Amino acid sequence: MAVPKRKMSRSNTRHRRSQWKAAVPQLITCERCREPRQQHIACPSCGTYNKRQVLEV
Template identity: 70%
Template sequence: MAVPKRKMSRSNTRSRRSQWKASAATLTTCPRCREPKLPHAACPACGAYKTRSYVEALRPEHGRG
Protein backbone atom coordinates (compact mmCIF):
# COMPACT_ATOMS: atom_id res chain seq x y z
CA MET A 1 0.00 0.00 0.00
CA ALA A 2 1.39 3.39 -0.94
CA VAL A 3 2.17 5.78 1.89
CA PRO A 4 2.94 9.47 1.30
CA LYS A 5 6.48 10.54 2.18
CA ARG A 6 5.53 14.08 3.17
CA LYS A 7 2.70 15.61 5.13
CA MET A 8 0.04 17.17 2.90
CA SER A 9 -0.40 20.88 3.62
CA ARG A 10 -3.67 22.33 4.86
CA SER A 11 -4.27 24.21 1.63
CA ASN A 12 -3.75 21.10 -0.48
CA THR A 13 -5.98 19.05 1.79
CA ARG A 14 -8.73 21.67 1.81
CA SER A 15 -8.59 22.22 -1.94
CA ARG A 16 -8.93 18.48 -2.47
CA ARG A 17 -11.87 18.28 -0.07
CA SER A 18 -13.57 21.29 -1.68
CA GLN A 19 -15.02 18.94 -4.28
CA TRP A 20 -16.88 16.89 -1.65
CA LYS A 21 -20.24 18.56 -2.13
CA ALA A 22 -23.63 17.21 -1.25
CA SER A 23 -26.12 17.22 -4.08
CA ALA A 24 -29.83 17.82 -3.74
CA ALA A 25 -32.05 14.76 -3.91
CA THR A 26 -33.70 14.14 -7.26
CA LEU A 27 -37.48 14.31 -6.92
CA THR A 28 -40.19 13.06 -9.25
CA THR A 29 -43.95 13.51 -9.07
CA CYS A 30 -46.24 10.71 -7.98
CA PRO A 31 -48.52 9.72 -10.89
CA ARG A 32 -51.44 9.15 -8.53
CA CYS A 33 -51.42 12.17 -6.19
CA ARG A 34 -48.87 14.49 -7.90
CA GLU A 35 -46.83 14.91 -4.70
CA PRO A 36 -43.00 15.01 -4.92
CA LYS A 37 -41.30 11.72 -4.08
CA LEU A 38 -37.96 9.97 -4.47
CA PRO A 39 -37.63 7.93 -7.67
CA HIS A 40 -37.97 4.13 -7.33
CA ALA A 41 -39.64 4.49 -3.92
CA ALA A 42 -43.19 4.43 -2.60
CA CYS A 43 -44.91 7.80 -2.32
CA PRO A 44 -44.91 9.02 1.31
CA ALA A 45 -48.22 10.84 0.79
CA CYS A 46 -50.42 8.11 -0.74
CA GLY A 47 -48.25 5.00 -0.38
CA ALA A 48 -48.38 4.08 -4.07
CA TYR A 49 -45.51 2.60 -6.07
CA LYS A 50 -46.20 2.28 -9.80
CA THR A 51 -49.66 0.63 -9.89
CA ARG A 52 -49.60 -0.91 -6.39
CA SER A 53 -50.62 0.59 -3.05
CA TYR A 54 -48.41 -0.06 -0.01
CA VAL A 55 -50.21 1.91 2.71
CA GLU A 56 -51.22 -1.32 4.50
CA ALA A 57 -47.62 -2.55 4.52
CA LEU A 58 -46.56 0.41 6.68
CA ARG A 59 -49.04 -0.37 9.47
CA PRO A 60 -48.05 -2.94 12.13
CA GLU A 61 -50.27 -6.01 12.42
CA HIS A 62 -51.39 -7.73 15.63
CA GLY A 63 -49.68 -5.21 17.89
CA ARG A 64 -46.17 -5.91 16.55
CA GLY A 65 -43.83 -3.14 15.59
Protein backbone atom coordinates in the same frame (compact mmCIF):
# COMPACT_ATOMS: atom_id res chain seq x y z
CA MET B 1 0.05 -0.54 1.19
CA ALA B 2 0.93 2.91 -0.16
CA VAL B 3 2.29 5.42 2.34
CA PRO B 4 2.60 9.14 1.53
CA LYS B 5 6.19 10.34 1.18
CA ARG B 6 5.44 13.91 2.34
CA LYS B 7 2.82 15.61 4.49
CA MET B 8 0.03 17.12 2.41
CA SER B 9 -0.39 20.83 3.07
CA ARG B 10 -3.55 22.23 4.61
CA SER B 11 -4.45 24.16 1.45
CA ASN B 12 -4.05 21.09 -0.76
CA THR B 13 -6.17 19.03 1.62
CA ARG B 14 -8.92 21.64 1.72
CA HIS B 15 -8.75 22.14 -2.04
CA ARG B 16 -9.31 18.41 -2.56
CA ARG B 17 -12.13 18.24 0.00
CA SER B 18 -13.91 21.27 -1.49
CA GLN B 19 -15.35 19.04 -4.22
CA TRP B 20 -17.26 16.88 -1.71
CA LYS B 21 -20.72 18.41 -1.74
CA ALA B 22 -24.06 17.12 -0.58
CA ALA B 23 -26.39 16.49 -3.52
CA VAL B 24 -29.93 17.84 -3.51
CA PRO B 25 -32.38 14.89 -3.56
CA GLN B 26 -34.07 14.52 -6.95
CA LEU B 27 -37.85 14.83 -6.67
CA ILE B 28 -40.38 13.55 -9.18
CA THR B 29 -44.17 13.82 -9.19
CA CYS B 30 -46.21 10.82 -8.11
CA GLU B 31 -48.29 9.43 -10.98
CA ARG B 32 -51.30 8.87 -8.78
CA CYS B 33 -51.54 11.83 -6.38
CA ARG B 34 -49.19 14.32 -8.16
CA GLU B 35 -47.24 14.98 -4.93
CA PRO B 36 -43.44 15.36 -5.07
CA ARG B 37 -41.55 12.27 -3.94
CA GLN B 38 -38.04 10.80 -4.16
CA GLN B 39 -37.16 8.37 -6.91
CA HIS B 40 -37.18 4.62 -6.13
CA ILE B 41 -39.07 5.21 -2.85
CA ALA B 42 -42.76 4.63 -2.17
CA CYS B 43 -44.88 7.78 -2.14
CA PRO B 44 -45.35 8.95 1.47
CA SER B 45 -48.74 10.56 0.76
CA CYS B 46 -50.57 7.80 -1.13
CA GLY B 47 -48.33 4.75 -0.53
CA THR B 48 -47.90 3.62 -4.14
CA TYR B 49 -44.74 2.41 -5.86
CA ASN B 50 -44.46 1.31 -9.49
CA LYS B 51 -48.23 1.77 -9.93
CA ARG B 52 -48.99 -0.63 -7.06
CA GLN B 53 -50.29 0.01 -3.55
CA VAL B 54 -47.46 -1.03 -1.19
CA LEU B 55 -48.14 1.04 1.98
CA GLU B 56 -51.25 1.64 4.00
CA VAL B 57 -51.58 5.40 4.49
